[in-house]
Amino acid sequence: MLEIKNLQARIEGKQILKGLDLTINAGEVHAIMGPNGSGKSTLAQVLCGREEYEVTGGSATYLGKDLLELAPEERARAGVFLAFQYPVEIPGVGNTYFLRTALNAIRAHRGEEELDAMDFLELTRKKMKLLKMDESLLKRSVNEGFSGGEKKRNEIFQMAVLEPKLAILDETDSGLDIDALKIVADGVNSLRAPDRAILVVTHYQRLLDYIVPDFVHVLYQGRIIRSGGKELALELEAKGYADVEEQTAKAGG
Amino acid sequence: MTTETKQIEELAKREYKWGFVSDIEADSAPPGLNEEIVAFISHKKDEPAWLLDWRIKAYRKWLAMDAPEWPNVHYPPIDYQKIVYYSAPKKKKQLASLDEVDPEVRKTFDKLGISLDEQKMLAGVVAVDAVIDSVSVATTFKSKLKELGVIFSSFSEAVKEHPDLIKKYLGSVVPYSDNFYATLNSAVFSDGSFCYIPKGVRCPMELSTYFRINAANTGQFERTLIVAEEGAYVSYLEGCTAPMRDENQLHAAVVELLALDRAQIKYSTVQNWYPGDEEGRGGIYNFVTKRGKCAGADSKISWTQVETGSAITWKYPSVVLQGDRSVGEFYSVALTTKRQQADTGTKMIHVGKDTKSTIVSKGISAGRGQNSYRGLVKIAKGAENARNFSQCDSLLIGQRCGAHTFPYIEVGNPTATVEHEASTSKVGEDQIFYCNQRGIDTENAVSMIVNGFCKEIFNELPMEFAVEAQKLLGISLEGSVG
């Protein structure tokens, strides 16, 4: 589904990604772990087309298309979804209205008919239950005045409604207490499907107790230095990043 | 006193001589303005002598006045002798069908969701009268109002049918000598509307559909007078979301609102006159004087405006809070794009005790637009416990526009509480990216964010007007993003 080759990117003249390779197939859940500043969030932002990041080399092919060529909204319509680390507040724009506009833009791209307000309401009610969200959140402005946990739940709720093919979760666990983490993880797990891939970007192993990945990659200084199964996350938890870096350096040197 | 002002004073005192030479049968007056032209207009409209006197007084006063220079707008001087001040209401050129209408205009109609019947009327495919007659709702509407004793008619009609009311209230809020443009309007006003709500009557419907149809032909120097007697209520809608083109560049309207004890007037405007092209050619100069007087205790006047059109907008819908516990409100959205300039805001003059006013102004600047908020909050000496809250927010889109805030606050009573807040911000790149990431393109994202920014104001508009105003904002912003 997604094939990243030798991806390099920088922001404000600073090179962050220095040749990253990663292949994700439909139905798989991948986790990218790494210390602060290793380039995890950069990868998420670059894949979604944030303009502040300049791609200086490499490629990303998504469903046979050059992903990096597409505008952010084209990527979204093609099924790439980013759950933001810091969801943005948009004062005065209703959550429901926002999401319906998004859904209909995506449906139009797929050649499907627009959902009317009634059908949409029914759909959202169903999905809200999934995330144990209070319906009153729908009536508020996008993320405005939401608590940290509510914002993160709202991201996964949007994912549930938009039904992407490739979902990227950027530090979705940050700022969540254990109960909220479980709810978010349950939501994500219910969205696991054979035709859908999920990329979880996280600093801590904690989230991976609940969203169990098929593959774990360690990102360090802009490159993936190790890949493995879910047990790699546990190893990281036990030994810390420093140890893994050291081993890798030895193995490589 | 200089000799110049002496001459003007004398001129102003001079009795008007009834010796005019213009051909009264003519359909229009020659360009230019003098006492004969003023008399010509008055005679054409078959007005009583007192009204002609009033116009002449205004005209003489106007001669001694200068056009205001303080607004933050720039335009070449207007030659008032080149304007035609009277022409008989022309029948618009009748078009065979909507297919003959400018496709651009039709596109806008469609985007706004204006009904086909109404489109035909607005575009001049059918005569306005025909539409009024054919729209049964308007007819039932009229009889319903009559039953309640509500008077709602054109200004000229009211002068003939209710001369006592007009004589009593005309100029009672905006005197003929008020300011350069209001005084000019007082001398030459063409037509407008008169609305009178008797004691205790709550006008059962928004005065909207009917007026919208009427509004298409109101002309250049419009005059509106609304009087709400004790305990009366009226909600009044002015203007039109459809793009309005007019050959007359200068529009100088006057609106007077008078609310007696416990009366409430809600006045909503959507202004979408032709803004001129990208280079600033053409476009309407909209120089309007709007003022309401809360004359009675516990009365309330509320102005809501959505200003997206005109090359230059100069208007400050104001409220004089004379009655104790009276309330004044001003809610405004002003959008300038292309090379539009707007200098708009309000005045809240607190005179009575325990009076309250609220100002919420949202200015949006895009393209090369220049948007100024100018407001005055004045607390007079005797206005015990007066309260004002003002909030002025500006949103900038692009690097060539400007946003300006000029709030004047004058407080003469220590029991007053006056609060003013203002902020300026841009449409956030992270907000746009967030929308993009959910599949919404940038133009829609900006329109969505701008509408969110204006939400408090749209909430004040009657439902169907609010929906149109939102769409209008989106259409006005088209092409100004990116």
Added chain:
Amino acid sequence: MRVLKEDPEALLSRFAAFESGLNGAKTAWAHELRRAGLGHARELGIPTTRNEEWRYTNVARLAKDAFELAAPAPVAPEALKPFGFSGLGGPRLVFVNGHFDAQLSSAGELPKGVVAESLKARIAAGDARVQAHLGRYARQAEHPFVALNTAFLLDGAFVFVPKGVQAEAPIHLLFVTTESAAPAVSHPRNLLVFEDGARAQVVEHYAGLSGGAYFTNAVTEAAVGAGANVDHTKLQQESLEATHIASAEIRLARDARYANHSISLGGKLTRNDVNAKLDGERVECTVNGFYIANAAQHVDNHTIVDHAQPHGRSYEVYKGVMDDEAVAVFNGKIFVRPGAQKTDAKQDNKHLLLSRAAEVQTKPQLEIFADDVKCTHGATVGQLDKNALFYLRARGIGRGEALRLLTLAFAEDVLKEIGHEALRADVAERVHRRMEATTALRSGA
């Protein structure tokens, strides 16, 4: 613009008299500057209230009263006692009726290369640094009183802090006016130059030694170099009959940090103009003011914070306490010029009204020509919090003292920003004492 033209003959003859008295101080370039100032003064006249900048402040009287140029006068050192600051340790320059008085001044300790001297002396000595800056920043072509000051430019302070030098001790510039038979005017002119990376603190201090309806018309120009850090306090304690008009024109280079604290306690009619131009990237600028007025005092503060370059940050707080029939006028302009992206500007103006007859006219004004900026301003007018007052009284504090405490707390936002601790305490003490003289805040009131 409509102006009152002063009798041109009178202005010219006064200038002629001034000119003939200049003798040695008639350096050619400085005299060019005066003549240009005279030209502007004649053109601009005395503004009327039809001039937007003078809408609420009527200075027409100044066109009528024939103010004679104030002459030097002997002053006993004891007379200056009330206007001294303790614990500053820096030099004090004393000017009597606008003329430098070496006897009353003291050198204090200053790092090498720092200059704090009479401007007249430096002009006479042909100091190239004075010539390079004087008249470069002040708006003599636009501001009628700056024009007048420039025409009659004679003396004032010249402060110079060289590159990288840290002058920790505040430099105290004290301008006193003595009693005179006829109404007299002085035109102090100060030039403050801080080179790149310099650090300094300056206190500009105006005081009346007796009552009297004199007129002080001061102008201060300040050039703050790249990365320099300057704390500038102006304390105005003129006679309650005096007219005090002062303009400060400040130019800030990149990465400079500058704070202006304008405290007005005296004067019958006060008009301050503070204009700070952020003329380089990443400047951080504070423009603060506090004023307290009673009786028929009129205090007018006009400020301009002009963001001309990107990444500038400015903070402005002006607060006034008005008693009796006092009138406050505030006009704060924030300009963000095209290209000054990432500007962050905050402005706040608050007034307390303590009496029925006091008045406030305020106009906080934003003019923004760049889109990627954050600008906010707020203005409030109101009374002291009644609940807080009650709370204090319920704890046994007398009404007068409670009012003074709350008023001082109100002033705290401004006072706390004054950089030098001893100076801050001293200014706060003077504010506190000033309160005793107002009706509402008097002890036992």
